[in-house]
Amino acid sequence: xxxxxxxxxxxxxxxxxxxxxxxxxxxxxxxxxxxxxxxxxxxxxxxxxxxxxxxxxxxxxxxxxxxxxxxxxxxxxxxxxxxxxxxxxxxxxxxxxxxxxxxxxxxxxxxxxxxxxxxxxxxxxxxxxxxxxxxxxxxxxxxxxxxxxxxxxxxxxxxxxxxxxxxxxxxxxxxxxxxxxxxxxxxxxxxxxxxxxxxxxxxxxxxxxxxxxxxxxxxxxxxxxxxxxxxxxxxxxxxxxxxxxxxxxxxxxxxxxxxxxxxxxxxxxxxxxxxxxxxxxxxxxxxxxxxxxxxxxxxxxxxxxxxxxxxxxxxxxxxxxxxxxxxxxxxxxxxx
Amino acid sequence: xxxxxxxxxxxxxxxxxxxxxxxxxxxxxxxxxxxxxxxxxxxxxxxxxxxxxxxxxxxxxxxxxxxxxxxxxxxxxxxxxxxxxxxxxxxxxxxxxxxxxxxxxxxxxxxxxxxxxxxxxxxxxxxxxxxxxxxxxxxxxxxxxxxxxxxxxxxxxxxxxxxxxxxxxxxxxxxxxxxxxxxxxxxxxxxxxxxxxxxxxxxxxxxxxxxxxxxxxxxxxxxxxxxxxxxxxxxxxxxxxxxxxxxxxxxxxxxxxxxxxxxxxxxxxxxxxxxxxxxxxxxxxxxxxxxxxxxxxxxxxxxxxxxxxxxxxxxxxxxxxxxxx
Numbered sequence: 220x221x222x223x224x225x226x227x228x229x230x231x232x233x234x235x236x237x238x239x240x241x242x243x244x245x246x247x248x249x250x251x252x253x254x255x256x257x258x259x260x261x262x263x264x265x266x267x268x269x270x271x272x273x274x275x276x277x278x279x280x281x282x283x284x285x286x287x288x289x290x291x292x293x294x295x296x297x298x299x300x301x302x303x304x305x306x307x308x309x310x311x312x313x314x315x316x317x318x319x320x321x322x323x324x325x326x327x328x329x330x331x332x333x334x335x336x337x338x339x340x341x342x343x344x345x346x347x348x349x350x351x352x353x354x355x356x357x358x359x360x361x362x363x364x365x366x367x368x369x370x371x372x373x374x375x376x377x378x379x380x381x382x383x384x385x386x387x388x389x390x391x392x393x394x395x396x397x398x399x400x401x402x403x404x405x406x407x408x409x410x411x412x413x414x415x416x417x418x419x420x421x422x423x424x425x426x427x428x429x430x431x432x433x434x435x436x437x438x439x440x441x442x443x444x445x446x447x448x449x450x451x452x453x454x455x456x457x458x459x460x461x462x463x464x465x466x467x468x469x470x471x472x473x474x475x476x477x478x479x480x481x482x483x484x485x486x487x488x489x490x491x492x493x494x495x496x497x498x499x500x501x502x503x504x505x506x507x508x509x510x511x512x513x514x515x516x517x518x519x520x521x522x523x524x525x526x527x528x529x530x531x532x533x534x535x536x537x538x539x540x541x542x543x544x545x546x547x548x549x550x551x552x553x554x555x
Numbered sequence: 556x557x558x559x560x561x562x563x564x565x566x567x568x569x570x571x572x573x574x575x576x577x578x579x580x581x582x583x584x585x586x587x588x589x590x591x592x593x594x595x596x597x598x599x600x601x602x603x604x605x606x607x608x609x610x611x612x613x614x615x616x617x618x619x620x621x622x623x624x625x626x627x628x629x630x631x632x633x634x635x636x637x638x639x640x641x642x643x644x645x646x647x648x649x650x651x652x653x654x655x656x657x658x659x660x661x662x663x664x665x666x667x668x669x670x671x672x673x674x675x676x677x678x679x680x681x682x683x684x685x686x687x688x689x690x691x692x693x694x695x696x697x698x699x700x701x702x703x704x705x706x707x708x709x710x711x712x713x714x715x716x717x718x719x720x721x722x723x724x725x726x727x728x729x730x731x732x733x734x735x736x737x738x739x740x741x742x743x744x745x746x747x748x749x750x751x752x753x754x755x756x757x758x759x760x761x762x763x764x765x766x767x768x769x770x771x772x773x774x775x776x777x778x779x780x781x782x783x784x785x786x787x788x789x790x791x792x793x794x795x796x797x798x799x800x801x802x803x804x805x806x807x808x809x810x811x812x813x814x815x816x817x818x819x820x821x822x823x824x825x826x827x828x829x830x831x832x833x834x835x836x837x838x839x840x841x842x843x844x845x846x847x848x849x850x851x852x853x854x855x856x857x858x859x860x861x862x863x864x865x866x867x868x869x870x871x872x873x874x875x876x877x878x879x880x
Binding site: 286288317318319320321322323327329330331332336337338339341344346347348349350351352353354355356358359377378381382384385388541542543544545548549550551552553554555 | 579605606610611613615616617618619620621622623624625626627628629631646647650651655656657658659660661662663664695696698710713714716717718719720742743744745746747791793794
């Protein structure tokens, strides 16, 4: 794991941007939790609260032409990729103006124009897709990175092992980003993994790897930049593990019987948002009014998103069968 | 020209690779080995290892990679050695390929072709012999085709590649050696309609893939007895050409559905139900089915033959319907 404090203190502008990104995710999701309680958002709602430093740091290493494959805990990734908060919120409401036309909900946020390919809710199911996106780039000589986020639960799936092997075998430009929050839903990592050192797993597939403190956004960003540069240079895939922690329940249905409250409290002491604030303040880069300004902007963004979602129309039931095939019921298929 | 089903598939692959730089072929042993069924022999030498890619035995990941590459605008042809092994990539086919367009609200297309061998008849026992295409035909979001003739083996691939949605092509393993005539200028065919392979007036034999030849053999036998059977080749298992099925049944008023899948919960059950829903009052007899026996395909030849739909059983079912039984 990278040594703490190895990342240089950022510029004031950059520090504020990182803080703003993390707070935007936090405030959006806190509002989502309330809306869930009010029945506005239904189904599963997997909150990223506590893990914001990972997406925030990692997204900084990616360019607009890069592709992203995320999991069902992807609100923050989508937001930072530039999917408008209004389109995200409308999607969670199930409205026709949502970023997936309301068909996906919280777990299936898509924005093909921004090369944001979900929103994938089968654990590890997105890894092969990332390998394929990278393969397409390779076949077309495009120097782009495909970033694939997944949790520690995916480490136990065959697709993780197959995908690392294939990406390394073909030297494909995939940045595998493991958001290790120590639990596969409710099963602690030491109860589902025989080998806890992820870099060793990567070595088994001849893949470069690094582990980073996922509660330190500066460290994540620095590591992600190194990793993305490696991948972009055509060196093959890279596995970056960010050790992090989920402060909230797995989903809204989780009574959290599997972990002690003290453990959660201990990790909350390492909340990445106050941690960055402290770093910036210590360097004299942050004033109270900066935080107030960021909070004001984040609150405005969230409330505008909620208002948009509330005001948005439902898709007419007559459209039920659309977007199953390119044509109604898959008709067509004439000889080309 | 005289050719085989295998050669016809190879011609189609070669043409696709030559015509469109977005097309590539990927799967287990498709390159140096030449394909398990020798379908892709010579293509590696012709098109090189970037476009004819041997994969590790990682069905889920190479099929998923095909999906990802298709999402990015390529036109991959992924070969899964047999449908039996496709269960290792069922997640990618059913949870990704079939759903991405819908889950993304129409933003993500998956123009992918997956070819796989299916079916029994070669004494390769239970884990290499099953016909599971009916399962795939259950899934909205994918198309399922089954070329039963040399012409379709030659022509369906181009239509599948031109389709904006994922298409699964089931090639019956016993057909690869099938010999026949193919027009020199044979080209793409549709993947939309069923085809009447033999017209008749007394009973419709509805078949597809590996059972088409058996249905035609049954029709020959029936003709010698004065029973004129119409043989309908489904060709496309999803979406079904229901109109063609109903039109045939309205002509003959009787139907035998032949399916190498097991009877329970099968494609034959679906065809039978569609006939009941759409042509019940045109029927002179209940729909009959000839399917595989409800047993894993056994190894010994006599038991394998007994487990599969055979021309004699198809003809017998038809005779019962026309009152000659």
